Amino acid sequence: MAPLLELIDWIDQNKLSQEKLDTLYQAAPQTECPKTCSDCCRLTEEEMQGDIAVMYPLYKAEYFKIVSYIHKCFPEETVKNLLTLRDERPQICPFLIVKNHACLIYPARPYLCRIYGILSADELEMAKSLYQKKLPESWLREFLRMDSCLICEKIRVNDSGKMNYIDQRARGEDARALWKLSCQVPPHPREIEVESLTEGTLLIWTWGGFNALYASEESWFRSHFQEYWKKTALGFAPQVRSEKSADCVDCEEG
Ligand code: SF4
Numbered sequence: 001m002a003p004l005l006e007l008i009d010w011i012d013q014n015k016l017s018q019e020k021l022d023t024l025y026q027a028a029p030q031t032e033c034p035k036t037c038s039d040c041c042r043l044t045e046e047e048m049q050g051d052i053a054v055m056y057p058l059y060k061a062e063y064f065k066i067v068s069y070i071h072k073c074f075p076e077e078t079v080k081n082l083l084t085l086r087d088e089r090p091q092i093c094p095f096l097i098v099k100n101h102a103c104l105i106y107p108a109r110p111y112l113c114r115i116y117g118i119l120s121a122d123e124l125e126m127a128k129s130l131y132q133k134k135l136p137e138s139w140l141r142e143f144l145r146m147d148s149c150l151i152c153e154k155i156r157v158n159d160s161g162k163m164n165y166i167d168q169r170a171r172g173e174d175a176r177a178l179w180k181l182s183c184q185v186p187p188h189p190r191e192i193e194v195e196s197l198t199e200g201t202l203l204i205w206t207w208g209g210f211n212a213l214y215a216s217e218e219s220w221f222r223s224h225f226q227e228y229w230k231k232t233a234l235g236f237a238p239q240v241r242s243e244k245s246a247d248c249v250d251c252e253e254g
């Protein structure tokens with residue numbers, strides 16, 4: 001069996017990881033978007049000039065969840081088309097059904113797509129004052145930097161659980177959970193092969209980037225991956241804050 005299919009099997013059988021991923025997804029406040037909007041699933045010409053990307057960051061565990069989902073739900077041709085996309089930063093998300101403003105993989109869409117628009121500019125300001133002396137400056141800066149790119153004025157958000165959600169985001173607990181789950185996915189032989197190039201295990205990338213690594217044909221991988229990697233702007237093995245350091249801040253506060 002091809003390594004990619006073995007990993008999909010592992011994802012399907014490893015219910016614990018899947019449940020943890022689903023629990024994290026379900027903890028985000030519920031949202032409702034207008035039926036005629038899909039603005040966050042594509043980039044404007046102006047956004048294309050910057051460094052924003054749709055569906056980014058996509059964690060390794062999420063990539064395999066989506067691969068497993070499309071294998072189960074779509075015909076072989078569709079799966080093949082989706083897995084052969086290698087554009088690291090497409091202007092339109094490959095899963096957007098443009099004419100319907102719908103998401104082809106809605107039940108398996110990644111975390112970022114689920115949290116887009118949850119926090120308003122006012123709530124970010126409130127969080128900034130609330131956590132200014134409670135969290136390390138770099139944590140707060142990163143949280144505010146990321147979430148200020150996710151503001152949406154058209155979305156409706158169910159506020160129940162919002163404060164817990166803000167706390168989890170500000171402390172980076174959701175990112176840490178996604179990182180840990182991604183670490184649990186067994187390594188693909190290609191990952192090990194390119195580790196000296198990538199300087200570690202790639203835990204975050206994009207759909208196109210992960211496809212280049214895991215789903216590309218052997219001949220393409222051999223002759224092009226190295227060059228592809230040299231041009232990447234979005235693939236990396238993140239330095240995630242340790243639980244210990246988070247606890248230490250809490251202790252100091254106490
Ligand atoms: S989050 Fe905002 S931009 Fe994205 S689809 Fe919903 S309403 Fe549109």
Ligand code: SF4
Pocket residue numbers: 040041042054055093094095096097102103104105106109110113
């Ligand atoms: S995965 Fe779905 S929700 Fe996320 S950007 Fe693509 S089309 Fe939009």
